[in-house]
Amino acid sequence: MDASALKALQAPLKDRYRRDPDAALVTLRADGDLDGTGVACRVRTASALAEAGLHPATGGDGSQLCSGDMLLEALVACAGVTLRAVATNMDLAVGGTVHAEGDLDFRGTLGVDRDAPVGFREIRLTFDLDTPAGPDQIATLMKLTERYCVVLQTLVRTPETTVAVRTGAGA
Numbered sequence: 636m637d638a639s640a641l642k643a644l645q646a647p648l649k650d651r652y653r654r655d656p657d658a659a660l661v662t663l664r665a666d667g668d669l670d671g672t673g674v675a676c677r678v679r680t681a682s683a684l685a686e687a688g689l690h691p692a693t694g695g696d697g698s699q700l701c702s703g704d705m706l707l708e709a710l711v712a713c714a715g716v717t718l719r720a721v722a723t724n725m726d727l728a729v730g731g732t733v734h735a736e737g738d739l740d741f742r743g744t745l746g747v748d749r750d751a752p753v754g755f756r757e758i759r760l761t762f763d764l765d766t767p768a769g770p771d772q773i774a775t776l777m778k779l780t781e782r783y784c785v786v787l788q789t790l791v792r793t794p795e796t797t798v799a800v801r802t803g804a805g806a
Contacts, residue, residue, distance in 0.1 A: 710760060
């Protein structure tokens with residue numbers, strides 16, 4: 636896809652959202668099934684059924700997806716798609732790879748040490764780019780990629796999150 640095709644695809648959406656800001660508010664959903672075997676949760680993706688389970692550092696055997704890995708994978712996917720969209724709009728040829736890694740202290744997750752955090756202590760996102768673009772173009776590319784990457788901005792800005800439970804007839 637080139638810049639003109641991407642702009643043509645997005646122009647009517649942008650126009651609609653300018654005229655009707657409420658139309659831009661979309662609720663994304665994910666659903667999981669707790670009726671699997673073992674300590675697992677089956678999550679429906681757009682094209683498959685993914686089964687998440689315990690990471691080997693918490694007793695898993697490595698045969699199921701780890702939610703922490705899935706978070707990093709979502710970050711890589713979003714950052715990669717965003718970078719490609721920005722590069723397309725800038726008419727930049729860009730290839731390469733995107734990497735994410737994060738540090739977890741499983742003492743927190745397993746309740747071994749109450750002072751150990753539960754969750755990632757640090758996440759590092761790295762782009763290894765193959766591009767003829769100059770330093771200023773790369774700086775702009777990265778600035779815009781960071782700005783428009785939904786998953787990255789969600790992690791950086793930590794949205795208000797609520798937890799609810801329903802039982803019986805309401806479940």
